[in-house]
């Protein structure tokens with residue numbers, strides 16, 4: 001039985017900040033961001049957009065009524081939780097009207113959790129072949145005004161429907177994970193933005209890649225020649241490019257190197273315009289590759305490198321299924337063009353906007369234009385979401 005990704009959807013917030021505007025405001029050379037980090041834009045979320053609304057929008061885009069009857073597990077991977085107790089997956093389950101006899105919960109390990117969620121979904125479908133699992137990676141990356149991480153912020157969610165006989169990618173049983181207890185990026189409960197050892201985090205990312213890739217090759221006997229493409233966690237594309245160069249074997253033919261480089265370039269197109277979406281960013285890279293590389297074909301094997309600070313990393317692979325291109329959205333770039341461009345002043349206003357409850361814990365919100373789902377009210381400390389537009 002093959003198990004894998006049957007459908008994949010994506011949502012981001014309706015506002016965008018151009019990084020050349022940010023560079024000007026921060027008195028930075030724009031080329032530091034466009035060439036040094038390989039970034040162009042970042043999505044900015046208003047207060048009415050959070051991990052629940054992004055996740056519901058990404059999933060709503062791909063699910064049919066039949067899927068909603070078959071889904072018996074909803075896993076939401078995030079590190080931008082909106083409640084310490086209630087899982088965002090429960091809100092999403094309700095908003096999408098998924099049949100009631102489902103298990104819904106949240107998973108966390110920085111940018112890595114969605115990879116663990118996919119593996120759990122795979123095990124579940126292996127045991128219950130008729131079931132479908134909805135895995136959503138949803139995050140809002142906020143580092144802080146004027147911080148080194150500021151240009152790498154972003155917001156978005158990737159929803160994946162996992163089933164048997166998948167129509168996009170079938171997973172291989174080749175996952176190799178690594179855990180190392182390091183403090184490269186973390187956010188204690190009392191902090192709204194993370195603490196970051198920036199350069200150290202890049203070293204941990206690259207060293208985790210190198211050592212996990214070596215172990216993966218040892219255990220599977222596979223080499224880069226077996227892969228059409230490698231997708232990376234994309235905190236910012238330049239770091240992933242360094243990662244690709246680190247694992248490129250000198251003995252590879254020039255043709256193979258060119259193929260991997262070209263496919264890498266296609267895999268970063270969306271992230272360059274959205275920014276880091278933490279748990280979803282590896283899968284946004286995968287989506288970008290699939291939707292922008294017409295030469296990929298059924299049977300091609302794609303490697304995925306997942307990295308979450310703290311740190312857990314994993315390499316696994318999946319094969320393209322015949323007809324996969326019919327399940328994709330080739331108008332995604334046009335949709336990104338439709339976001340409203342913010343001035344730096346407006347971005348900063350949204351960045352600092354916080355919930356401002358009355359003494360009884362109430363506040364009403366006005367959804368931003370072009371939101372599909374929105375936080376519309378907090379009533380006695382209970383968040384209320386609504387579908388506002390199709």
Ligand code: HMG
Pocket residue numbers: 029031032033035036037079109110111112148149150152184185196197198199201202205233234235236239276278307308309
């Ligand atoms: P920085 O201040 O941009 O660092 O911060 P920099 O001064 O090293 O510059 C970056 C690059 O721009 C360098 O290129 C410069 O040479 C180049 P490199 O040497 O790396 O090839 N540069 C220029 N290029 C062209 N024209 C110029 C110019 N000036 C400089 N004029 C840093 C970088 C990563 C520290 C910062 O962005 C940061 O703190 N980011 C957040 C942390 C992060 O993303 N870490 C990545 C690994 S950890 C991870 O992936 C997990 C994460 O997603 C969280 C999670 O798991 O939940 C973050």
